[in-house]
Amino acid sequence: MTQKTRSYLTVLIIFLILASLWYLYPSIRLWTMSESKKQTLKTTEPQDLISLERKALNLGLDLKGGMHVVLQVDQSKLKENERRDAVDRALEIIRNRVDQFGVTEPLIQKQGGDRVIVELPGLQDVDRAQALIGQTAQLEFKLLESQENTTAILKKIDEVLAQKEEALFEEKEEAESLEEAKEKKKIVEDLFAPEEPESVSEASDTTDTASFLEVEEEDLYTERPFTSLLEGFGGFWLGVPIEDKPKVELFLNNPDVQAVIPEDDEFAWATRTEIIQGMEYQKLYLLKKRTEFSGKYLVDARPMARDEYGKPYVNFKLTKEGGRRFARLTGANIKKPLAIILDGRVESAPEIQSKIRDEGRITMGGAATFDEAVDLSIVLRAGALPAPVKIIENRIIGPSLGQDSIRKGTNSAIIGFLAVLLFMAIYYKLSGVIADFAVLLNLTFLMAVMAALDATLTLPGIAGIILTVGMSVDANVLIFERIREELRTGKTIRAAIDAGYKRALTAIIDANITTLITAGVLFQFGTGPIKGFAVALSLGVAISLFTAVVITRVIFEIRKGYRALSI
């Protein structure tokens, strides 16, 4: 190595160190920032925090937490011409839905012929995301059965069930006092007090009350086995306490009960449960089976924060043809509720306030939050998803597992690193310290390159870095052992260093190339975390060729003039 090359290399090394620090600076700033400072920055300078997060080294889902879902698009029921772009449309719809969450850097990707990968890093509200993504979005609009008919049908169901109960528990049946019967009658009447939960209108005028009534079910049970389970009745819907849901479903599936439900009617559950007065309920609706309107006519739907009365609402637009149909439907059914049904579950049942043509709004009822308006608008916008989707892989990395992985990964990296440093310094003395310096630079360069390439750090990736530390000193071990050997044969320090580097080089390159081959294959075939491992290992091994061979050589060149070599 000539004096000139050495100078060039020294300049290059210093430049690389500075460049690495420049690339690593955002990560270091972000990781050392306290949680409270992050919060203040989030409120005062959100743009700064976002750009910092973008520039810093990405953490994988397994460290940051979040969800990874693989969806399968079921094309079996599609016609040939629909099948062509079914997956792409599903992808678009899912992307559209995911965008609503405001997750930084979500990943939505087609995989193979009929799969879609969705990755939402750092997502907290996993259940909501999952419900939204997994929905197959067959959007329909149906009218509700009238209150009179509903009451009549519920009575019939009670009668049918009461007869059955009577047959079973005849001996337990006792005559009830007139007073009790009267009381019950009153309660049932109260139950039927109408309420306007949500409304659909052109202009907005909504009043909303969340009246809710509790019924003492034990008294009512024998006489009204079915309605006694319904703890509240809010005009258009029946409230079922979540613990009674299985029983209600059992009753509804009973053939005798089904016989009294009219042909063109059906019961449908609400999409979600809700907490009313500290209890969890799921609403039950009695719908007309006929699909009045379909989601395919929807062009757009946007959530709005507040109307004149401070309530969140959703604005929607329809196609021309849809507008004509919707005008006919809404014109004929003013003051009646219209159920918005997604996959057979009632998303919401706003009351039609006026005739709507191609533009309208749905005002959210009760104590609805803006998030609910957002979700409803997403559901509407999805229109009719071309084909049903099914979640076939579902990974949720919770905060506990993610933090545990970060802590254990960092701990083992630090301890492993220190152990190797210590070993090398003890075993090869000053030469070992030089090797340690090379390993340190290797790690710095590795992290910097990963940050610059926008690579993602995963737990297996940390394992890959740890492995790199162990492997990159191998090159120095081979060189040092060779130098020792050459010294033992009586060579001068200068000659021993030259021979040591020269002779060890082939073995070092061979060893690294085979590792690079496997890492390359793993990168090609691996899933997220494994890819992280492959990236860390291959970069680390490649960089070690420079740090362990070239950089240490530059330092050893200086030592050539020494009278004794500490090795």
Place this chain on the structure above:
Amino acid sequence: MLQILKKTNIDFIGKRYYAFAVSGILMIFGIVAFIAIFLGKADLGIDFAGGTMLEGYFEEPVRIGELRDAMSRNGYDDAFIQSLHREVPHYFLIRVKTTIEDVTQIAEDILGVLEKEFPDNKFHKDSVDGIGPSVGKTLQKQARLAVLIALVGILLYIWIRFDFRFGVAATLTTLHDVLLVLGILFILQREITLLIVTALLTLAGYSLNDTVVLFDRIRENLKLFRKKGGFASTINASINEVLSRTIITSLTTFLVLFILFLVGGEVVHDFALALMLGIIIGTYSSVFVASPIILEWERKSPKRFK
């Protein structure tokens, strides 16, 4: 100068038949495991077999036995349940293998079982890992392809790099290393997961290092010692010469893996174990498998080395 090993003169070559016996037996296990994996009969992890893993914690203490009983009462007889040490107490991992494609349903179902069986002790889910059998099948296919391509790639490189005999010996040694680790994992009844496959591929690349170092030295010495000494003693001398560096390079890598094994947590536990085994076996095989193959070959059909 600090040295782990002073100049050694151990007769490694003379002990090769013992090594052949040990390697042979372990390789049989490896081959059995290999066949079992390809037939889908081995203990495959949920990422290959399909299934659901649920992690979370109870509010109140629960004995692992109670949890196991509760699960088997509800049809999950073969659920794998493990208590984990996390920052939150009463933390458990529950893993079931199922062939149901709808993966969200299984997690819901298990949560339902826990709610029913422990009504006064709420279970908070932290992480879920649900993999449908079809995803598992895809992954199996990909893993097979990856193993094949990686092995072919490494072999091609060895063949380009060495002459025929050393190439074959290095190839056989690599296969030996991978099969032996697989065999030991099979005996230890470890699940074959994606990370284990990753470890096996990594060690296929890494365990070769010792063999490469040793072969380099053997070739170097064969040129030097052509006139004096026999073939066997040249090989034996080469092994003794590079023994300390072979051990030290393995030692540094083993050291970091051992720490990963101890501190890295259950996610990378078996991964670190497989690599640790691979490093020990890789060092052993360079001495007791790779070199003897060269020797035996030379004995059967002598060839003049250039």
